[in-house]
Every structure is written in C-alpha cells, then in structure tokens.
Amino acid sequence: MQSTPQQFVDVTFDSAAYSITAIQKAAYRFGNLCYIRIETTIDGRVSVQLTPKATVTSPESLAGDLRNEVLDQHLREVVAEETGRVRDLILAQAFSAVSLIDAIGESGDAVDDPLGIRAQQTFADRGPIST
Amino acid sequence: MGLSLPVLNHRFASSEEFECEDPEEYSLLPFRFISLDERRYVATNLAGEYIVLPKLELRAFVQHEMLPSSPFFDELKSKHFLLSRDSTVAIDLLSVKYRTKQSLLANFTGLFMFVVSLRCDHSCPYCQVSRQSEDRHAYDMTREHADRAIDFMFQSPSPVLKVEFQGGEPLLNFDLIRHVVVAVESRNVSESRDVQFVIATNLAYLSDETLQFCADHSILISTSLDGPRDLHNRNRPRPGADSYERAVLGIQRAKSFLGHDHVSALMTTTEASLSRARDIVDEYVLQGFGSIFLRPMSPFGFAVKTGMVRRYDVTEWLTFYREALAYVIDLNRRGVAFREEYASLLLRKMLTPYPTGYVDLQSPAGIGIGGIVFNYDGDIYASDEARMLAETGDRTFRLGSLVTDSFQTVMFSDHLLETLSQTMTEGMPMCSDCGFQPYCGSDPVHHHATQGDVVGFKPASDFCQRNMAILRHLVQLLEDDPSAAAILRSWI
Numbered sequence: 001m002q003s004t005p006q007q008f009v010d011v012t013f014d015s016a017a018y019s020i021t022a023i024q025k026a027a028y029r030f031g032n033l034c035y036i037r038i039e040t041t042i043d044g045r046v047s048v049q050l051t052p053k054a055t056v057t058s059p060e061s062l063a064g065d066l067r068n069e070v071l072d073q074h075l076r077e078v079v080a081e082e083t084g085r086v087r088d089l090i091l092a093q094a095f096s097a098v099s100l101i102d103a104i105g106e107s108g109d110a111v112d113d114p115l116g117i118r119a120q121q122t123f124a125d126r127g128p129i130s131t
Numbered sequence: 132m133g134l135s136l137p138v139l140n141h142r143f144a145s146s147e148e149f150e151c152e153d154p155e156e157y158s159l160l161p162f163r164f165i166s167l168d169e170r171r172y173v174a175t176n177l178a179g180e181y182i183v184l185p186k187l188e189l190r191a192f193v194q195h196e197m198l199p200s201s202p203f204f205d206e207l208k209s210k211h212f213l214l215s216r217d218s219t220v221a222i223d224l225l226s227v228k229y230r231t232k233q234s235l236l237a238n239f240t241g242l243f244m245f246v247v248s249l250r251c252d253h254s255c256p257y258c259q260v261s262r263q264s265e266d267r268h269a270y271d272m273t274r275e276h277a278d279r280a281i282d283f284m285f286q287s288p289s290p291v292l293k294v295e296f297q298g299g300e301p302l303l304n305f306d307l308i309r310h311v312v313v314a315v316e317s318r319n320v321s322e323s324r325d326v327q328f329v330i331a332t333n334l335a336y337l338s339d340e341t342l343q344f345c346a347d348h349s350i351l352i353s354t355s356l357d358g359p360r361d362l363h364n365r366n367r368p369r370p371g372a373d374s375y376e377r378a379v380l381g382i383q384r385a386k387s388f389l390g391h392d393h394v395s396a397l398m399t400t401t402e403a404s405l406s407r408a409r410d411i412v413d414e415y416v417l418q419g420f421g422s423i424f425l426r427p428m429s430p431f432g433f434a435v436k437t438g439m440v441r442r443y444d445v446t447e448w449l450t451f452y453r454e455a456l457a458y459v460i461d462l463n464r465r466g467v468a469f470r471e472e473y474a475s476l477l478l479r480k481m482l483t484p485y486p487t488g489y490v491d492l493q494s495p496a497g498i499g500i501g502g503i504v505f506n507y508d509g510d511i512y513a514s515d516e517a518r519m520l521a522e523t524g525d526r527t528f529r530l531g532s533l534v535t536d537s538f539q540t541v542m543f544s545d546h547l548l549e550t551l552s553q554t555m556t557e558g559m560p561m562c563s564d565c566g567f568q569p570y571c572g573s574d575p576v577h578h579h580a581t582q583g584d585v586v587g588f589k590p591a592s593d594f595c596q597r598n599m600a601i602l603r604h605l606v607q608l609l610e611d612d613p614s615a616a617a618i619l620r621s622w623i
Binding site: 025028029030031032033072073075076078079080082083084086087089090091093094095 | 158159160161162163164166177189190193194214222223225226227229230233560561564588590591
C-alpha cells in the first residue's frame with residue numbers, strides 16, 4: 001500500500017485470488033468517502049486508488065476496510081456460484097401453481113374422506129365400527 | 132443425599148458420545164450477509180430468517196470447513212442455510228415461506244389516499260404537502276373526481292381496501308368525506324371487500340357530528356402529536372397557537388367516543404425534537420397511546436423550501452432514535468406496555484414469515500402497486516411523497532388523471548412499471564447482496580428527490596444509512612441483551 005499524505009491510497013489485489021467484479025463491488029461501497037480509480041497493472045494485478053474526500057477523518061483505515069470488503073464480496077461470489085441453481089428452484093417452486101403442501105388433505109371434508117384415511121376399529125363384543 | 136441410581140446411570144450415554152467430530156457433507160443454501168460489527172456477520176436466507184455468526188465461522192461455513200460439532204451448525208441447518216443428507220425439507224420450507232412473504236403482491240393496490248382538500252388551518256414549516264390557506268376552496272376535491280376515484284379504486288383486485296382521507300386538513304371538506312364513505316359502502320354491498328376508512332387530521336375541527344359519523348362507519352383517526360405542548364406548538368403553529376390543546380382534546384374525545392384503539396398518532400422529528408426523545412415518548416404515554424412511530428422529516432414540500440429538512444442529518448436522527456427506543460424498552464421493563472412502530476415492523480419481517488403491507492418498505496416499491504393517491508384536482512400520483520413533490524413543481528411521479536385516464540393506462544404505464552423494475556432491491560447495486568435486503572425496501576421517490584435518480588447511490592443514501600443502522604441496532608439488541616430481546620419479541 002502506498003500513501004501520500006492528503007492524496008490517494010493505493011491498494012493492489014491479486015487477480016488470481018479475487019475477481020474484478022468483487023473488487024469493483026467492494027470499491028463501489030466507498031463511493032461516498034472517496035474518488036475511486038481501478039486499473040489492471042502490467043503484472044496482472046488490480047490496483048484500486050482511493051482519493052479520500054474532504055469529509056473523511058481517518059483515511060488510514062480505508063485500505064484495511066477495502067481489503068475486508070473485497071474478501072466479503074469474494075465470499076458472496078462463492079455463495080452465489082454454489083447456490084444459484086437451487087435459488088432459482090426455490091423461487092420457481094414458490095411461485096408455481098402446485099401446492100407444496102397436500103392441497104387435497106388440507107381442504108378435504110372429513111365426511112367425504114378424500115384421502116381414505118378414515119380408520120376402522122373393531123371391538124371384541126360389537127364387531128367393526130367405522131369412525 | 133448421596134443416593135445413586137445405577138439403572139439411570141447405565142441408561143443414557145454421556146453427552147460426549149453424541150458430539151460428532153466427523154465432517155458432514157453439506158451444501159450451501161442461498162443467503163446474503165453483512166457485517167454486524169467488527170467481529171460478527173448477520174446472514175439472512177431467502178425467507179428472511181437470520182443468524183449471527185463470528186466472521187471466522189461464516190468463512191469456514193462457506194468453505195465447507197464447519198464441523199457438525201460447531202455451536203452454529205445446528206442453527207444453520209434449522210434455519211435453512213445448509214442442506215445435509217439427513218434433512219431434505221429445507222427447499223420446500225423456504226419456498227413456502229418466501230411465497231408467504233410475497234403474498235400481498237398478488238392482491239395489488241390496497242391503499243387509496245383521497246386528498247379531499249389542500250386547505251389547512253395550520254402553518255407547519257415542515258409541511259410536506261404545501262397546504263393552502265383555509266379560504267381557498269379551489270383546493271377542494273369535487274364530487275365528480277371523488278366518484279371517479281371510487282370507480283378506479285374498485286378496479287383493484289385487492290380483497291382489502293383502505294381509504295385514507297388526507298389533506299391539507301381533510302375535515303375542512305367533511306361533506307366530501309361523508310359522500311365518499313357512503314358511496315364506497317353502497318358499492319361494497321356487491322363488491323364484498325374488506326374496507327377500512329382512516330382520516331388523517333390535526334383534530335382542530337373535530338365536531339360531535341364528525342365523531343358520530345366516524346363511530347357509525349368505524350372510521351379510524353390518525354393525528355399528529357409531535358410531543359409536549361411547547362414542542363408541538365413550536366413545530367405546528369396555527370392561529371391562536373393552540374394546536375396542542377386542540378389535538379389533545381380531540382384525541383381524548385375521539386378515544387372516548389370511538390374507542391381507545393381507533394385513534395393513532397404520528398410525530399415528525401424537527402431539530403427541536405432531537406434533544407427531547409424522552410419527553411416525546413412520555414407525552415404519548417400520557418395521552419394513552421400504546422405505541423409511537425418515530426419518523427424523520429421527509430425531504431418534500433415546505434420542509435425543503437424552509438430549509439428545515441437540512442437542519443439535522445441522519446446521524447443525528449439515529450442518535451435520537453436510539454435514545455427514544457432505549458427509553459421505550461426501559462418503560463417496558465417497568466411494566467408499561469408500549470411499542471415503537473417502526474421497530475415493530477422490522478421485527479415482524481425479521482422474526483416471522485409474514486408480510487407487513489407497509490408500502491414504504493417493500494420490494495418492488497409500494498408506489499402505485501401498494502398505494503396510490505387521488506389529488507384534490509383529479510390527478511393521480513404513485514404515492515403521497517410523489518404528490519408532495521408535484522406541489523413543488525416536480526411531477527415525475529404523476530401517473531395520470533381521473534378525468535382522462537383509465538385504470539389500465541395508469542397502473543400499467545411504462546413509466547410506473549419501468550421504475551418498479553429498475554428499483555427492486557433484488558437487482559440494485561449494493562442492495563442485491565445486502566444482508567438486510569429481506570427487511571428493507573425500495574424508495575424511488577425519495578432517491579429521486581434527494582439524488583435525482585430513482586435507483587440511488589446507496590453509499591450516499593440517508594434512507595439506506597438509516598435502515599442499516601436501525602437493523603444493526605435491533606439485531607445487536609436481540610443477540611446481546613436478553614431482556615431487551617424478550618421485550619422486542621413481544622412487539623410482533
């Protein structure tokens with residue numbers, strides 16, 4: 001990290017470890033605190049230059065905060081990649097016309113007994129009784 | 132006594148026998164997360180259930196390194212953050228809960244605001260609606276417009292219709308309120324909707340005749356009470372400087388005539404309010420209210436023209452909010468049953484699968500599809516804030532006119548649908564991956580008014596900052612303060 005007093009803070013990231021999207025999304029969150037410049041370096045790393053705005057009182061924490069946020073964005077990408085298809089399945093199922101719970105059993109009439117679950121009981125001295 | 136029971140001793144294995152140190156294969160289910168503080172994340176699943184995890188534990192979880200013996204594993208499983216071999220119901224349950232959360236969307240518009248008059252006797256400097264003085268009847272809604280509005284309203288498929296009379300001061304055009312209520316009830320004989328009427332009034336003109344009418348038609352009263360007399364009258368001047376006295380008398384009369392639960396009140400936070408959090412809450416308790424809705428000043432209308440909205444920032448308002456909330460919780464500890472309404476809304480989203488129907492905090496945004504405004508001049512607006520914008524010259528969110536436009540052209544206009552589509556939190560930068568997304572909402576009118584863009588740049592958004600701060604605060608209370616947590620849970 002380079003820091004020139006009252007000028008920019010420069011943070012570089014290994015492009016093999018973090019995607020450009022994760023770095024961009026992380027940097028976006030600092031847009032109210034800094035002016036942001038993102039570039040790829042000749043050795044393939046990604047450089048993020050943060051120029052603090054006048055309202056920033058502790059510019060020394062910006063680099064660490066940005067690194068943490070890039071890690072968080074990377075984790076979000078890992079989660080999104082693993083869960084993308086099951087997320088679509090959940091949403092499709094949520095808005096499908098098919099009831100996920102037994103629609104017949106939920107609304108059926110006990111007398112009609114649509115699921116045929118009425119029990120038969122036998123008493124030794126009286127024979128079968130339908131309940 | 133040293134009595135031992137050898138039978139029991141041999142019946143159960145020790146608890147250590149049940150702790151599994153073997154890694155268990157698990158799959159991740161969709162979730163979002165955000166920092167709660169330096170040490171912890173709060174993660175939320177699609178249905179809005181949350182869990183708080185130390186940061187290292189969440190990273191291990193994502194990397195499939197969490198063991199079943201972890202104190203968080205079972206909670207992650209039970210709250211549908213992971214799928215394992217022995218549990219297959221998570222997908223079904225998440226689907227049902229997600230559908231429950233979204234269930235009100237299918238009902239479409241349910242809140243209809245009738246601005247029956249823009250005239251008002253008060254001259255509140257923060258007035259968001261740019262009211263007109265009492266004698267200007269040109270600012271009253273006509274019967275023709277009201278009848279068209281009723282026809283429009285009944286074209287919504289919603290089984291529940293809430294008719295809210297707004298202003299200005301709506302009681303200055305009470306004849307029209309009476310006409311609308313009777314007409315709606317007559318029409319509803321064949322429509323069979325669940326209709327609720329509300330009058331948002333400062334209570335300065337509450338006659339016995341009005342009260343009797345409200346009682347006969349089960350009309351709810353919503354009024355403004357900014358705090359104790361000195362603060363309320365300072366915020367809300369009127370001829371005679373007696374806004375507080377009239378409001379309090381009106382509240383007492385309305386409660387005794389209509390019922391305790393038929394009267395509610397709202398406050399607006401001004402710069403003068405910021406140091407009076409406890410006094411304001413005490414005033415609400417004194418007037419017999421069971422809750423208070425703490426809300427900041429909205430950036431519309433006279434609040435902008437007079438500069439009042441710029442006299443404090445969101446950080447100062449949050450300090451006020453936390454102090455007031457802490458005091459409300461403390462009142463509960465002392466046996467006073469009292470809630471903060473905004474916290475209650477958020478807690479319902481956090482702790483139940485049920486929707487709240489609160490149009491200002493939903494995605495897609497509540498503009499048009501949650502609530503709609505019929506202005507005194509027959510114009511139709513996407514929200515009350517949209518109407519307020521128009522009174523100061525910005526008609527971006529005017530959807531049409533009762534005179535010239537149909538339900539279809541208004542509700543399915545490209546302008547409305549595009550705005551709704553562009554501003555869904557599921558798709559906006561920073562919102563889409565925010566851990567608080569299930570609890571938050573979209574406010575395109577607010578972002579248009581404050582930033583000139585319906586999507587909004589969330590790092591600079593006071594709406595975002597306010598909601599994130601309140602949500603973090605509530606989660607921290609639920610996690611770290613058991614007695615406060617028990618009180619908060621009782622509010623849902």
